[in-house]
Structure formats: structure tokens, C-alpha cells
Amino acid sequence: MSAAVSSSANMRVINRIVIYGLLAFFALVYLMPLFVMLVTSFKTMDEIQNGNMLALPSQPTFDPWIKAWGETCVGLTCAGIKGYFWNSIKMVVPAVAISTILGALNGYVLTKWRFPGHTLVFGLMLFACFIPFQSVLLPMATILGSLGRFGMGLRNATGFSFGFGNPTVNLVFVHVVYGLGFTTLFFRNFYEAFPTELVKAAQVDGAGFFQIFRRIMLPNSLPIIVVTVIYQFTNIWNDFLFASAYAGTGESMPMTVALNNVVNTSTGVVEYNVNMAAAMIAAMPTLLVYVLAGRYFVRGLMAGAVKG
Numbered sequence: 001m002s003a004a005v006s007s008s009a010n011m012r013v014i015n016r017i018v019i020y021g022l023l024a025f026f027a028l029v030y031l032m033p034l035f036v037m038l039v040t041s042f043k044t045m046d047e048i049q050n051g052n053m054l055a056l057p058s059q060p061t062f063d064p065w066i067k068a069w070g071e072t073c074v075g076l077t078c079a080g081i082k083g084y085f086w087n088s089i090k091m092v093v094p095a096v097a098i099s100t101i102l103g104a105l106n107g108y109v110l111t112k113w114r115f116p117g118h119t120l121v122f123g124l125m126l127f128a129c130f131i132p133f134q135s136v137l138l139p140m141a142t143i144l145g146s147l148g149r150f151g152m153g154l155r156n157a158t159g160f161s162f163g164f165g166n167p168t169v170n171l172v173f174v175h176v177v178y179g180l181g182f183t184t185l186f187f188r189n190f191y192e193a194f195p196t197e198l199v200k201a202a203q204v205d206g207a208g209f210f211q212i213f214r215r216i217m218l219p220n221s222l223p224i225i226v227v228t229v230i231y232q233f234t235n236i237w238n239d240f241l242f243a244s245a246y247a248g249t250g251e252s253m254p255m256t257v258a259l260n261n262v263v264n265t266s267t268g269v270v271e272y273n274v275n276m277a278a279a280m281i282a283a284m285p286t287l288l289v290y291v292l293a294g295r296y297f298v299r300g301l302m303a304g305a306v307k308g
Contacts, residue, residue: 084258103183167247
């Protein structure tokens with residue numbers, strides 16, 4: 001009996017070693033590009049040209065980061081990427097907030113205030129999640145063009161366009177529309193498991209539609225709100241296709257387009273350290289979001305985001 005127990009314990013140890021060994025190997029492979037980017041961004045050009053790209057910097061310097069932020073050329077403008085970084089912030093924050101709150105309202109209606117045809121409506125919104133980015137470029141451009149002409153009419157009539165036709169506002173609109181299917185899916189599945197009795201009890205007490213939503217549903221939705229915010233923030237911040245199609249020129253371009261222009265800008269010498277520093281700056285917001293809220297992301301998924 002003791003031999004069998006010992007053999008079983010040895011097998012468990014071997015299995016654990018193999019599992020953790022494979023996890024460590026794949027983690028190393030996955031993190032290697034990030035490591036190369038990070039160490040390269042702190043090296044001088046002489047060290048990059050004459051050294052090993054995996055080696056740590058012998059004389060670390062922040063000059064590439066300073067140049068990437070405030071001096072590097074983006075196309076014909078040599079003022080760094082700071083302006084385009086804030087363009088992305090101005091686009092991402094309202095797009096994430098609007099798509100999240102609309103997704104929460106949709107999920108609330110589709111589960112607790114059901115109406116005839118609610119299953120069809122949800123199915124159509126779910127179908128929207130599988131529409132490729134490329135297939136909506138032309139229809140969305142047509143809609144944005146109409147909104148731009150409407151904005152010009154408002155400007156001529158009132159002196160203000162109210163954001164219609166503005167590239168940043170256009171991108172906010174595009175990402176809200178495209179992300180609404182996903183946010184609705186997340187909240188609908190989460191609210192499907194939410195006790196309906198609480199909603200009915202609130203109705204008996206005289207609470208209205210928005211009062212129930214604000215005081216009962218939202219306070220209990222933190223896990224799925226975190227999931228939705230992380231998902232939308234990552235997708236919108238890293239988007240290049242919509243950004244290049246609808247705001248790919250001028251001072252209104254977001255960070256991803258500006259980063260592409262930094263890499264493709266030729267000034268005689270390719271400054272790999274500056275390019276890597278710019279890429280790290282572009283990646284930092286999503287890294288911070290995952291570091292600060294990653295554990296809540298997993299909890300949110302387990303709490304209902306993939307159920308239903």
C-alpha cells in the first residue's frame with residue numbers, strides 16, 4: 001500500500017513539474033517581445049547597434065522616452081506623441097462609458113423588463129458581435145459623412161456644430177455602435193442570473209424603471225462592469241482600422257495611428273530606442289488597466305459574463 005501511495009505522490013509531483021514548466025516556458029515566450037521593447041527603450045543607439053538586443057542596458061537613459069513623448073517626428077510634425085496620447089484618452093473614456101451604460105440598460109431591459117420579441121432583439125444584437133470590422137467601413141463612412149453635413153448645417157445656422165463631423169466624436173460614435181453588441185451580451189448574461197424577486201419587490205414598493213436600475217442593478221453589477229470596461233478599453237485603445245479610416249490624418253489622430261507614423265517616419269537613421277519607447281507609452285494604459293483590475297476581470301467572468 002505504501003509503495004502505491006508513494007508512486008501516486010511521485011506522479012503528482014512529476015505532473016506538477018511538467019505543468020509549471022510548460023507554463024513558465026510559454027510565459028517566457030509571450031513576455032520576450034515586451035522585455036526586448038523595454039530594455040531597448042533605455043539603450044543608446046550605439047549600444048543597440050553594437051550590442052545584444054536581449055542584454056540589459058549598460059548605461060540606462062531616459063532620453064528615448066523624453067524624445068518619444070515631446071520631440072519625435074510624427075509625419076511632418078516633430079512635437080512627440082503626447083498630443084496624440086491625449087487624443088486617445090479623449091476618445092476612449094467617453095466611448096467606454098457610453099457603451100458600458102447602454103449595455104447595462106440593454107441587459108436590464110432584456111432580462112427584467114421583457115417585451116414581445118425581446119429574444120429576436122437580443123439575437124440581432126448578438127449577431128452584430130460577429131460582423132467583421134472591414135464590412136462596416138463603407139456604411140459607417142456614409143453615416144459619418146451625413147453627420148458631418150448635418151454638423152455643417154448646424155454651424156451655419158447656430159455657429160456651433162455640437163461635435164458633428166469632429167474626428168474624435170466620430171470615433172466615439174463608431175466604437176459605441178460597434179461595441180454595443182458585446183456590452184449587451186455581457187450584461188444580459190450577468191442579469192439573467194440576478195434575482196428577479198428583488199426587482200419585483202422594488203416595483204411593489206413603488207420604484208420606477210430608472211430607480212430600480214440605479215439603486216439595485218448598478219450597485220450589484222461591479223464585477224461585470226469591470227469586465228466590460230477592460231474589454232472595451234483594450235479594444236478601443238488598440239484599434240487601428242477605424243482610427244486610420246476616420247481620423248488617420250491631422251492633429252486629431254489617436255495614438256495607434258501616430259505610433260504607426262512614428263515608425264514609418266524616416267529622418268535618415270531609424271531610432272529603435274525612440275520607437276520602442278513610443279510603443280511602450282502606447283501600451284502602458286492597457287497594461288495598467290490589466291495590472292490594477294485583472295483579478296476583478298476574472299471574477300467578473302466567473303460571475304456571469306460567459307454564462308447564459
